[in-house]
Amino acid sequence: MALKVMIVDDSLFMRKMLRDILVEEGYEIADEASDGVEAVQKYKECLPDLVTLDIVMPNKTGIEALQEIMAYDAGARVVMCSAIGQEALTTAATDAGAKAFILKPFNPELVTRVLREVAQG
Amino acid sequence: MDMSQYKALFLSESREYLRSIAEQVVALEQSPGERSAVDALFRGAHSLKGMAASMEYGDVVVVAHSMEDLMARVRDGALPFDPGVADLLLEGVDLIDVLLQDVEQERPSTLPTGDFAQRLAIYTPAPPKAAPADQAEPQEPAAADAVTAPHSATAPAAADAAAPPAAEAEKAKEPAGEAGGTVRVKTELLDHLINLTGELVTNKQRLLTIAGELASPPLNDAISETAKLLRSLHDEVMKVRLMPFEAISDRFQRSVRSVAKKSGKEIHFELTGREIGLDRGMLEQLVDPLNHMLRNAVDHGIEESGDRERAGKPARGTVRLAVSRDRDRIQITVRDDGRGMEPATMIAAAVAKGILTPEEGELLSPRQALMLSCIPGFSTAKEVTDISGRGVGMDAVNAAIQKLGGTLGIESEPGVGTTISLRLPLTIAIIHALVVQVGQVKAAIPVNAVQRTVELSRRQIENIGKRQMFQLDDEAIPLLSLNRVLGMPLGRFPDGILPLFVTEARGRRVGIVVDRLLGQHELFVKQLGRPLAKMAGVAGGATLGDGEIVAILDLAGLL
Numbered sequence: 001m002a003l004k005v006m007i008v009d010d011s012l013f014m015r016k017m018l019r020d021i022l023v024e025e026g027y028e029i030a031d032e033a034s035d036g037v038e039a040v041q042k043y044k045e046c047l048p049d050l051v052t053l054d055i056v057m058p059n060k061t062g063i064e065a066l067q068e069i070m071a072y073d074a075g076a077r078v079v080m081c082s083a084i085g086q087e088a089l090t091t092a093a094t095d096a097g098a099k100a101f102i103l104k105p106f107n108p109e110l111v112t113r114v115l116r117e118v119a120q121g
Numbered sequence: 122m123d124m125s126q127y128k129a130l131f132l133s134e135s136r137e138y139l140r141s142i143a144e145q146v147v148a149l150e151q152s153p154g155e156r157s158a159v160d161a162l163f164r165g166a167h168s169l170k171g172m173a174a175s176m177e178y179g180d181v182v183v184v185a186h187s188m189e190d191l192m193a194r195v196r197d198g199a200l201p202f203d204p205g206v207a208d209l210l211l212e213g214v215d216l217i218d219v220l221l222q223d224v225e226q227e228r229p230s231t232l233p234t235g236d237f238a239q240r241l242a243i244y245t246p247a248p249p250k251a252a253p254a255d256q257a258e259p260q261e262p263a264a265a266d267a268v269t270a271p272h273s274a275t276a277p278a279a280a281d282a283a284a285p286p287a288a289e290a291e292k293a294k295e296p297a298g299e300a301g302g303t304v305r306v307k308t309e310l311l312d313h314l315i316n317l318t319g320e321l322v323t324n325k326q327r328l329l330t331i332a333g334e335l336a337s338p339p340l341n342d343a344i345s346e347t348a349k350l351l352r353s354l355h356d357e358v359m360k361v362r363l364m365p366f367e368a369i370s371d372r373f374q375r376s377v378r379s380v381a382k383k384s385g386k387e388i389h390f391e392l393t394g395r396e397i398g399l400d401r402g403m404l405e406q407l408v409d410p411l412n413h414m415l416r417n418a419v420d421h422g423i424e425e426s427g428d429r430e431r432a433g434k435p436a437r438g439t440v441r442l443a444v445s446r447d448r449d450r451i452q453i454t455v456r457d458d459g460r461g462m463e464p465a466t467m468i469a470a471a472v473a474k475g476i477l478t479p480e481e482g483e484l485l486s487p488r489q490a491l492m493l494s495c496i497p498g499f500s501t502a503k504e505v506t507d508i509s510g511r512g513v514g515m516d517a518v519n520a521a522i523q524k525l526g527g528t529l530g531i532e533s534e535p536g537v538g539t540t541i542s543l544r545l546p547l548t549i550a551i552i553h554a555l556v557v558q559v560g561q562v563k564a565a566i567p568v569n570a571v572q573r574t575v576e577l578s579r580r581q582i583e584n585i586g587k588r589q590m591f592q593l594d595d596e597a598i599p600l601l602s603l604n605r606v607l608g609m610p611l612g613r614f615p616d617g618i619l620p621l622f623v624t625e626a627r628g629r630r631v632g633i634v635v636d637r638l639l640g641q642h643e644l645f646v647k648q649l650g651r652p653l654a655k656m657a658g659v660a661g662g663a664t665l666g667d668g669e670i671v672a673i674l675d676l677a678g679l680l
Contacts, residue, residue: 010164013134013172017127056167058160083171105175108122 003119004030006048008039008065009081010057014104018052018081021108027115036060040068043076050115051078052102055089063092070097077118081106124176131176132225133305135217138165142188143214143371146207147378153202162210163192169217180230181220187238188213203246211375213237308401311362318358319551319645321351326642326666359548363398366444369408370395373442376412380419387426387437388419394444399451400548403525407453407545410518414455414541415440417515422459422539432536434458451547456540462533464490471499484597489629491531495519523677524660526552526567554644554663555622556671558637560609563671565644565663570676572623572630574638579617591632598623600632606679612636626680633676642666646673 005027009015015032022029030048033039037059043051051069055062062080069076080093083104090101099118102111142165145158166189173181188210194200216237223230325348332340370392381388423438430436441456464487471477471493493499497516522529527545546552554565581591582600589600600621604611621634644663648654658679659672
């Protein structure tokens, strides 16, 4: 059965790109969220197998959202998405339970490889 | 991965970010230290950079990245948000805006981004005592220790996490996504819809013509029902095309700001009615006229602060831009509390320029005298604008508003200020027009340009000098023949009755004689293609119910 992914990014453009890459790879898109607050709320609703989580977002940053998601579901598999220049945030994200990182701009092969590795544990 | 499929989305979302950045900059200037706006600015630049990097638009990445770094310094407290930062950010917005146009047109970038990134990287606030130097660019020759290393810009996680949830400011920024039962629709689709509706209106007119010949009551009923449905359809389609005024308003804040700065004046700018919906096509065409009006208000309307204080006014001038809706009309006013305009001075200037004879000048009412500023040639010379306190390009503004089917009015009180009001229809696609016969052709005049129609007996015409005039409401009104203006053979009028309509040109009323008045019609305006679109005096074309094509005249351009 196809794995369900939730995409979190404040940019519609980024969500669309990621969605196309994932659908192409056979993933099912469980839901999309455009800020940290929505991400936490929708995670609880759709309990996806994987989450791609942007870091720089309004209302609640990706790091804060990650902490809340992990507090709700310790088994959550969250992959952080960050742009060049945000490397300093990786430690905080790893500490909070992020499983991996994807660097923007998205490279389709890299994205699918990272997600596959995370999905397989 | 084929990225071309994302180009349209990239462009539309990037522009939303640009708009939001410009708004946040202005908001921050009004209330500095607003943490949520600082965060939003940082995120806006950050998102733009990420999107552009995905599309591999290197120039946009460089500019957005430098803006992001600058905002990171502000966010982390290394730099105050001062006017210099605001200027640089707005310059960046303008740069990216041009770059996006190049991307859209698929042409190589025409704009060198030059040393923009470098200037942002080395920006340090002007020393506090440096005179009125907001607009000074950082002149320190690349002080090495002022250069911020790129990595110091990346905030420690704690700082980011400590950011308070950005509240209200965010809502405006959030691009309208697919959530909440809304969809994104290409604007061409909306244009197509209004086109189809317009064609239906034309067709309804045709049915009316046929029904008139057949004299069939059931057919008449069916048509009048169709007409009702069409009206609802038209209203709904128009609603879809409405966009809030705020889609263009940020530019005005910025142009007021920049003119104020250039002229060294202190201006308080107020905007009300940003939520009022206007037709998308009309919004675009309002940008230039409104910019003109606001620039005039700041540059010519508002006095120097010294003069203001001597006149017992606050040193800071106020310019208000207000948009409101009054049933089926949109009203836009630009009001300043500046020096105002003196009708007598306006008349004297017009006489001096040879636009009016002294006798004609005496006939003008104060309101008509103020409208002299809209006459081409009245206001272009600098010495006249200095006398009148207003006027650059007002003729162009007036012509543009008329073209949109609107009217422009000026009220002014010397020493107190000036108000220019625009009244506009809700739509420019479907208009009511007076159709007239001129020689072999029919022409249409938008009803907003027609004050009234008159059937004049020859006996009522007086010859004054070389001109033919007639009396209307105790005012002598000159007559002009539309046939002559259009280069057609003159009408004959065997029964001695001349049909005419009264319009306003060059600030005063004129009677325009035609061969026949054919009545008022609802017309669907179509833009003329080239080369017809280049003809002065023609605003567009339309099809009448009987299939005949009429030119819609733009009287302001014609007379």
